Amino acid sequence: MFGYHQIDKTMDEHIREIADLALSAQTLIILDTNILAYLYKLHEAARQEFFAWSDAAVLNERLAIPAWAASEYLSRVTGKNLESYTPKSKEPTQIKKALENLHQTAALFVDDNILHRTSFQGDRLAYINGFRAAIEELEKHLGVFKHQFDAGTIHQQIQDHLSTCILDSDLSSLCTRAAHEGAARFEHRMPPGFKDGNKDENPYGDLIIWYEILEKSNAASAQFPKVLFVTNDEKSDWVYAPKMRSQIVRDVRKSVGNSAPEIKIIDPRLVSEFKRKTGHPDITICTLATLIEGLSRSNGTEFSQLAAAIQVNTQELLVDTTVIAEVENDATAAPEEEVHIPEADAGNEIVAVEAPAMEEVELRLQYSQEALADALYQVDAPSTINEIIDELKSHNWYTQNPAMLKISSIRDEEFPPSSWFVLGRNIYQAACGNSQKAMEFMGNLESRLAHFPEETAKHMLAGMLFEIYFDAHGQFRETLKFGYAEKPLSLVTKQEYSDVVVFILSKLEPHVGRLKFLPGETARKHVVIISTPVERAEGEDVEEISELNSVTLDGIELMEDIPEPQGDGLWTHLLHTRTFYINRIRERISEELAIPKWALEIETAPPIASDRKLLIPGNRTFDPKHII
Structure with a gap:
């Protein structure tokens, strides 16, 4: 009950504990009203990732929404006020007004003499007309902000995915008690x-939700001995921040100030009340951002869109203005580039780009043992690049993102090849952990590397490729880190990176038997999907489904026989979870066999549409990994 002045926990440990809780089958997860509201701030792809996660929790009956939270949400529906949840930004309008004012001001003083002292090519009339045309062109791009979120669509998604997990609480009695x-x-x-x-209205809303948490947790304590309450409310009547926390500094555990970022934990009085009601003290409170950051550690690809959206919405990224200015003036700050898809080589033979002799390349691309096993890399050596690497190793988005913005300021500086190599490794691992700025870097990899000196770009790309296949101890990974491999594997098919190919192939040589695709390959892998249409009863109005009979990769079967499931309930479960679409089959093959999606050519027999649902029979399973 005295609380913590110092909590013996690092931020990384705290986030991982939250993730472990959320992933545990013994944890009941309860969502606050503000989480429902937050869904209106997310774009479609991010919401779908959230619902994919919530659907799994709902299926296991371990997700709950307090009835009072649903009631608060309902008041927005009945009041025709759901739009108040959406982020209707005024910035586009303000930007347009500012430009209009600048145009009017320019019309008052700009003349040919002034223009001659600038880089503008043309006379006064061309300038004024060009300025006006630029404003009108910008208007086309600003128009999307008027339609950025459809409240009706989002409401229907919430209804479809979450309505079954609303608690059946007696709100009238709870209001009286509160x-x-x-x-x-x-x-x-x-x-x-x-x-x-x-507050003038609903001052007891949080208290009523707390009563519901106590009742549900007590009733479900045998099945769910742990409770995780997810809320974006971080006021001191729910959580508090101990003054000090732990941090690993140069492999030594030290006590540091609990700030930037800050660990917040549940008020001990709530834990005490919870324990008296349920018989156990295992309740944790966290924000959605902390939850998704933790889940990103276990499977970044499943939460990449959601993680990026949360980071954009979180106004905690304080970056030096000079760094921001450099990034804003950097041509690399562009929309994500398309993946360069190498032209396929004729025939089925594996063909890699031409590369110099191994001995010659290894002389150019040599890295220290500490770089190859970068857990040993000494980031305390004084240099800007080591400071950035250290921050990228933090596994914390709000430390990693500012670090990523600093990289452009050092790209023309000279550092040892091993340092650039380790920087490449840590950019890649930060992206796999869903750091937004690292994801942006990987999404525009070719143009980003083009701004570095040629040799520096090679070292960074070599580090990224090495990180895909090897862990922090320099050992070949049991599960490859393939989340952002598409761009690096595409880029190394270009002739200018041929020496990078030879370097990574020299490291992969002992492990080629475990790989179905090697860096530098351009030959396509042929995937054949064979299915049979499922007959529908006459007049039955259901979507068309096909039964998946076979999936082969270059003639090798990726499906296996398994024992036939028993029981209607299990079959219903399998029907819900064992369906695929063509794109998901491609993704599974790519993820599990470490083959970039651009290298997979899909053929279906008979031909089917990409949105056709494919049902895996109960006695079969789709398991690409079994061929390794």
Whole structure:
């Protein structure tokens, strides 16, 4: 009950604990009203990642939404006020007005003499007309902000995915109880909700939700002995931040100030009340951002869009203005480039780009043992690049993102090849952990590397490729880190990176038997999907489904026989979870066999549409990994 002045936990440990809780089958997850509201701030792809996660939790009956949270949400629906959840940005309008004012001002003073002192090519009339044309052209791009979020569509998605997990609480009784107890609790600053005591409406909303958490957790304690309450409410009537926390500094565990980032934990009075009600103290509170950051550690590709959206929405990224200016003036800050798809070589033979002799290349691309096993790399050696590497190793988005922005300021500086190699490794691992700025870097890899000196770009790309296949101890990975491999594997098919290919192939040589694709290859892998249409009853209005009979990769079968499942309930479960689309089959082959998607050519027999649902029979499984 005294709370923590110092918590013996690093930020990384805290985030991983949250992820472990969320992934545990013994954890009941409860969502606050503000999480429902937050879905309106996410773009479609990010929402779909959230719903894919929530669907799995709903299927296992371990996701709950308090009835009061649903009631608060309902008030927006009945009040025709769902749009208030959406981020209707005023910035586009403000930008246009500012440009209009600048245009009017320019029309007052700009003349040919002034233009001659600038880089503008043309006379005054051309300048004024060009300025006007630029404003009108910008208007076309700003128009999308008027239609950025459709409240009706988002509401229907929430209804479809989350309506079954609303708690069946007696809100009338809970309101009466809150009205009876709330004033005394708030007067004595008993959490939760006392920070809302001055609100004109619903001052006891948090308290009612707390009552529901207690009741549900107690009723489900045998099945779910752990509870995770996900809320974006970080007021001190729910959580608090100990003054000090732990941090690993140069392999030594030290006590540091708990700030930037800050660990916040549940108020001990809530834990005490929870334990008296349920018989155990295992309740944790976290924000959605912390939850997704943790889940990104276990499977970044499943949460990449959601993680990026959360980071954009989180206004915690404080970056030096000079660094921002450099990035804004950098041509690399562009929309994500298309993956360069190498032209396929004729025939089925594996063909790599031409490369110099191995001995010659290894002389150019040699890295220290500490770089190859970068857990040993000494980031404490004083240099800007080592500071950036150290920050990228933090596994914390809000440390990694500013570090990524600093990279452009050092690209023309001279550092040892091993340092650039390790930087490449850590850019890649930060992207796989869903650091937004690292994901942007990997998404525009070719243009980003083009701004570095040629040799520097090679060292960085070599580090990225090495990180795909080898862990921090220099050992070949049991599961390859393939989340952002598409761009590096595409880029090394270009002749200018042929020496990078030879370097990585020299390291992969002992492991080629475990790989179905090698860096530098351009030959396509042929995937054949064979299916049989499932007959529908006459007049039955259901979507068309085909039964998946076979998936082969260059003639090798990727499906296996398994024992026939028993019971209607299990079959219903399998029907829900064992369906695929063509793109998902491509993704699974790519992820599990480490083959870039651009190298997979899909043929279906008979021909089917890409949105045709494919059902795996109960006695079969699709398991690409079994051929390794």
